[in-house]
Amino acid sequence: xxxxxxxxxxxxxxxxxxxxxxxxxxxxxxNEKLNTNSYKENIKYLxxxxxxSDLLYLALSTNNCICTYDIPCYILELNRGTGFYLDYYNFKxxxxxxEFAIPIDQxxxxxxxxxxxxxxxIDMDDWLDTFNSNVEVIYSNNxxxxxxxxxxxxDDVIKLYNILMADDIVLQINNNFDELCQIIPELKNMIGxxxxxxxHHLDVWQHTLFALSLAVQDFDIxxxxxxxxxxxxxxxxxxxxxxxxxxxxxVSCKISQNILKRLGFNDKYIEKMGYLIKYHDKNITLKEINxxxxxxxxxxxxxxxxxxxxxxxxxxxxxxYLENTKKLIFKK
Numbered sequence: 250x251x252x253x254x255x256x257x258x259x260x261x262x263x264x265x266x267x268x269x270x271x272x273x274x275x276x277x278x279x280n281e282k283l284n285t286n287s288y289k290e291n292i293k294y295l296x297x298x299x300x301x302s303d304l305l306y307l308a309l310s311t312n313n314c315i316c317t318y319d320i321p322c323y324i325l326e327l328n329r330g331t332g333f334y335l336d337y338y339n340f341k342x343x344x345x346x347x348e349f350a351i352p353i354d355q356x357x358x359x360x361x362x363x364x365x366x367x368x369x370x371i372d373m374d375d376w377l378d379t380f381n382s383n384v385e386v387i388y389s390n391n392x393x394x395x396x397x398x399x400x401x402x403x404d405d406v407i408k409l410y411n412i413l414m415a416d417d418i419v420l421q422i423n424n425n426f427d428e429l430c431q432i433i434p435e436l437k438n439m440i441g442x443x444x445x446x447x448x449h450h451l452d453v454w455q456h457t458l459f460a461l462s463l464a465v466q467d468f469d470i471x472x473x474x475x476x477x478x479x480x481x482x483x484x485x486x487x488x489x490x491x492x493x494x495x496x497x498x499x500v501s502c503k504i505s506q507n508i509l510k511r512l513g514f515n516d517k518y519i520e521k522m523g524y525l526i527k528y529h530d531k532n533i534t535l536k537e538i539n540x541x542x543x544x545x546x547x548x549x550x551x552x553x554x555x556x557x558x559x560x561x562x563x564x565x566x567x568x569x570y571l572e573n574t575k576k577l578i579f580k581k
Contacts, residue, residue, distance in 0.1 A: 250325055250467040251362070251414065252297035252349060254316045255304045261314045261364050265388060270295070270353035277350075286330035286350040295356065296332075297325075299347035303332075315384065317363040319392050320356070322467055322550060323543040325349050326579065359395070364388035393468055399513035405432045406512055413471040419462050433508055436475075438482045445492040450560040453481050459558035465550060473525040473551045476505040502527035525551050533574050546578055 263272040274293030288294065297318060298304060304315065332348030365384040393410045397403065408425075409432050415421035422429060430436055439454040451459060460474045480500030485492045502523045509519045524544070529551050538545050549571075556567045 250320060250322045250465045250470075252299060252318050252320055252325065253301045253304060254295065254297050254318065256314050256316060258314060258366075261316060261388075264358070264361065265364075268358045270356050274353040284330040284332040284348050284350065286328065286348070288350065289352075293353045294350045295353060297349040297351060298332075299349075303346040303348075313367045314387075315365045315367065316361065317365075318356075318360045319362050319468075320349075320351065320360050321543060322465060322470070323546045324351065324355050326546065328352075328355075359390075359392060361388070362390055362392055396515055396518035397513050398515035402511070402513045406514075408432060409472075409512075410468060413461075413468055413475065414466060416466075418464070418471065419458050422458065422461070432512075433475075435479055435504060435508060439479060442482050443492075444481075445487070445490065447491075448559050448563045451558070453478050456558050460554040463554040463557055467547075467550070469522065469525070469547060470550050470554075473522055473529070473547075474554055476508065476522075477501055477526050477529045477551065477555060479504050498527050498530050524548070529555055532570065533577075535577055538578055542578060549574060549578060 260273045264270060270293075274295050276291070276293060277288040279288055279290065284296075286294075297320070301315070301317075328349050328351050330348050330350055332346050334344045334346065364387050366387050368383050368385055391407060391410065393406060394403065397406060408428060412418075412421050412425050412429055436454075439457060440452075442453045444451070444453065444456070449456060457475065457478055460477075461471060464471050464474055478497065478501060480503070481494050481497045483504075484497040484500040485494045487493075505526050506519050506523045509522060514522075521544070525548055528548060533545055533549060533552070552574075553571055556564065556571060559567070
């Protein structure tokens with residue numbers, strides 16, 4: 250999941266030079282009231298924010314590098330808190346934002362995706378309007394490329410990454426739909442394909458877009474959601490006017506793995522994505538959580554977005570399952 254941090258030149262220089270976080274971070278007392286996070290003694294932390302716009306509430310005049318990190322959702326969830334800041338537009342109000350306090354030993358240099366240096370001091374009133382034109386990229390690393398076995402389709406993979414990682418993913422897909430279908434033409438089969446089932450109020454493609462709109466800014470989660478129902482047009486039977494899709498996860502998995510192989514992804518990544526898609530409908534067990542909590546949390550996130558994109562009148566049981574499963578995953 251993409252998160253953001255505002256920092257000084259010295260911090261990013263240390264990270265880029267030493268390729269680790271041993272020279273950065275801060276200690277915080279146990280009773281620190283800057284946010285709702287709990288801090289441990291003798292451990293350095295760095296703070297990250299869910300949205301780039303949240304950086305508006307920090308001290309822009311003393312920090313001049315904006316860093317984008319791709320940190321696994323499981324690590325973020327374990328260190329999630331709420332930060333409290335004065336609302337710049339109304340100093341009487343407190344603005345609450347998602348804030349992640351990550352111990353530096355849980356961070357790796359590969360998590361760093363991009364460093365943008367602020368060229369001139371940005372007045373807060375102009376923050377959102379002038380940001381893109383007032384920064385210079387001084388470091389960039391597309392982390393998705395590490396999963397490629399073949400670089401033959403690297404341009405298509407980067408295009409796919411940029412589409413799926415957009416802040417407004419539905420708008421980005423709609424604006425780049427023809428290009429997306431050139432990369433994955435199999436998506437066209439989902440468009441207008443009706444579920445004809447009480448648990449769905451949207452066709453397969455619109456359901457997919459809805460699920461994507463709920464997803465965290467994580468490439469693996471969003472790619473799995475894009476492809477999780479791609480096999481439905483080829484795996485259904487109709488009875489009394491109602492469509493049933495008993496083996497669509499398996500069919501979607503097979504189609505998706507063929508797509509990822511064509512794009513040049515390595516076997517390990519294809520296996521992981523196939524797992525997330527094949528088991529997106531199957532309830533998560535405690536044994537699975539104990540065996541691989543990080544992978545299972547990714548599967549949970551896919552399940553959550555998929556479930557909440559179903560007919561809202563039929564969600565009560567699934568919501569109970571999701572709530573109980575999340576508690577099991579993060580049970581201390």
